[in-house]
Amino acid sequence: MRVVIIEDEKPNITRLKKMLTDVDPDIEVIAVLDTITESVAWFAAHPHPDVVLMDIRISDGLSFDIFPKVKFACPVIFVTAYDEYAVRAFKVNSLDYLLKPVERDDLQQALNKVKAVKQPPDTEELMKHLLDLLSKKEATYRTRFMIPFRDEYRTIPVTDIDFIYYSIAGTHLVLKDRTQLPISLTLEELEEQLDPQVFFRVNRQHIIHADSIDKIQTYSTSKLRVVLKRDLEREVLISREKVPLFKQWLDR
Known part of the structure; x- marks a missing residue:
């Protein structure tokens, strides 16, 4: 079985590759793609694999944005940290999914299902329905954290x-x-x-609050550097892929 992984977190990629080998030593991971741009270009230039394992959040946006540009000729399995509401949407649309952290038995069952599929689903129609379902859900986010601190616990408001x-x-x-x-x-x-x-994840090492930004500097022809108000020496760079999303996030 030939597999393509769309994921931008190196620990997740390493774990997924090892688990695939454990499930079936004959599985071949033929590509690991970490952006929407790279994924669209790869599928335009290569024969499609037997299955795609796709994270929802990748470095330059949501992987849903790949679907209008690529007509998949293979099944897609989402590897997701999304909430239960999104998972129900996947079930309704007959798309398979794996919740992070991925467990070996779940991966085995999903791959068995792929082998039994004779024809991949109409992903374009399924994505339209899924995004419609997700747009109707009112999101709730954390307001505080309880964190061990020395010999006690501290409650930290997100603010x-x-x-x-x-x-x-x-x-x-x-x-x-x-x-x-x-x-x-x-x-x-x-x-x-x-x-x-x-909050915005500017790169693989940092998530920043909008109010933490002191200034934004041009770092190169394609990158930006964020200077933080309370940590002026910290190197916080934004890659070319993330720059449009970052600008959109700030310009609200």
Whole structure:
């Protein structure tokens, strides 16, 4: 079975590849794509695989935006951290899905289902219906975190967060008073839980609050640099793929 993975988180890619090999050593991952632009270009230039494993949020937007540009000749399995409402929509539309963190048995069942499918679903029509369902749901986002701190717990209102960063030491919330607190959630999980009107994931290491921005500088012909009000020395770069989304986020 030939598989294409559309995902931009390296730990997720590594885990998914290993799990695919465990499920079936004959599975071949023929491409790993991490942007909408790259995915559209790849499918235009290559024969389609037997199945696509597709994350919903990737570096330059929602992977739903691939569907108007690519008519898939193969089944698509969504690998998603989306909430239960979206999962119900996938079920209604007969698209398969895997909730993160992906479990081996769930992956095995999804691949077995792919093998049994004789003809891929009409993804364009399914996506229209799915997006319609998602647009009718009123989103709810986190308002606070309860975090272990020394010998006690602290309740941190989301309004106190200046930005969030990931490093080899893990994920940390940085508050407006410059306090740094470790948190067990990944940036991907936090991106799903925080209000996108005020928080934006600028790159693979940072999620920033709109009010944390001091200035925005041109870094190169295609990138931007964000200067943070309370951490002027921190290097926060926005890639070419993310620049249009970032500008759209700020220009509201």
